[in-house]
Amino acid sequence: MNYKFPIINTIEDVLPHIEGRSEFLVVEKEGYTAINYVVNKDDTFNISEDNPTEGAIRRECRGLIFDTSGRIISRPFHKFFNLGEREDTQPSQVDITQPHIILEKLDGSMIRPLVINGYLRLATKAGITDVAMQAEEYLVTREDHSECVEWMLHMDELGLTPIFEFISPENQIVLEYEKADLVLLAIRRNSTGDYVSTSRHKWLGCPFNTVANHGSITNKSLTSFASEIKEGVDNEGIIIRFDDGQMIKVKNEWYVRIHKVKDLVRTERNVIALIVNNELDDVIPLVTEKDVEKIKTTQNKYFKAFDAKLNQIEEMCETVIEKYGNDRKSIALEYLPNTKDKMSGRFVFSYLDGQQLNEVLLRTVESNLSSNTKWEKFAEWLGM
Secondary structure, three states, X not given: OOOOOOOOOEHHHOHHHXXXXXXXXXXXXXXXXXXXXXXXXXXXXOOOOOOHHHHHHHOOOEEEEEOOOOEEEEOOOOOOEEOOOOHHHOHHXXXXXXXXXXXXXXXXXXXXXXXXXXXXXXXEOOEOOHHHHHHHXXXXXXXXXXXXXXXXXXXXXXXXEEEEEEEOHHHOOOOOOOOOEEEEEEEEEOOOOOEOOHHHOOOOOOOXXXXXXXXXXXXXXXXXXXXXXHXXXXXXXXXXXXXXXXEEEXXXXXXXXXXXXXXXXXXXXXXXXXXXXXXXXXXXXXXXXXXXXXXXXXXXXXXXXXXXXXXXXXXXXXXXXHHHOOOHHHHHHHHHHHOXXXXXXXXXXXXXXXXXXXXXHHHHHHHXXXXXXXXXXXXXXXXX
């Protein structure tokens, strides 16, 4: 858990560390490029003593944004974990005597501002999305709209990324909020990754509401404090943020039980659904060691099959393109009718359209999780 945030100035500081890793997406959009992870494998975010930079960089790939020149323009939260989720987040490994604060964990969507082609936009981890545009619509309705925009633009000039949680009755996850709001969670330096002290947020002139600060843990152990949090209701939990920027989250069991019932881990299909939706890390701390063993077995089986199928599809596409070029008519009339693997054949046109095959395959997995019958047939094709 204790490591130094890596310096990131350009996209070239990141790409070598995610090359060949199917769990990451590099998506070019109009005016910017976004880097995000789509699944979390056992070793995706490990930090080794031999090459600590590689793991540290990967932990940053949850919404990094670069402009068309490759310069970093937005750096939201690094990847951090639940208490007890990993070996280095076990209570015995967390030094709670270090300076820290306890922040309320809000139940909405992460939002941060971007300046694209001279215009201020709001974005989620994936960039400018439907949820981000909902946040933009809310921002326009604020009486202090001009002040908010001016402040966001000033943060951009300073090379800082303000990180918000967008909560709204129309964007409900589990908790119900009476009205929409953009709540400031943190401010981060784009290049170094350092977090600005929360005591300076208002000093920087922030016009937004800031996340509730509940002080620090005193006169009790982290284990007993976490037990109290896990017994809570009507909230998601808390985040412990240390002065060096490292964080750890503690969600209460009431929230997790509603969000994804623990019974979901009993079937392979539901475990895969948790994996592709990045929700498995919320469930693992709450299940038995026996269940964790079963989950890990399914997880490893899935990743092995996914990577093997992806390699197979990539080789097939390259072979087809080598023979037919961009002649879609010939591919449709000559190649597809004669291939035994009809499902893989469909990926050829996605490849020709410039789509990333790992993203297309992931969407195909998602589309086949709706029923056991559908999944069983698909899993056989995937090689599970």
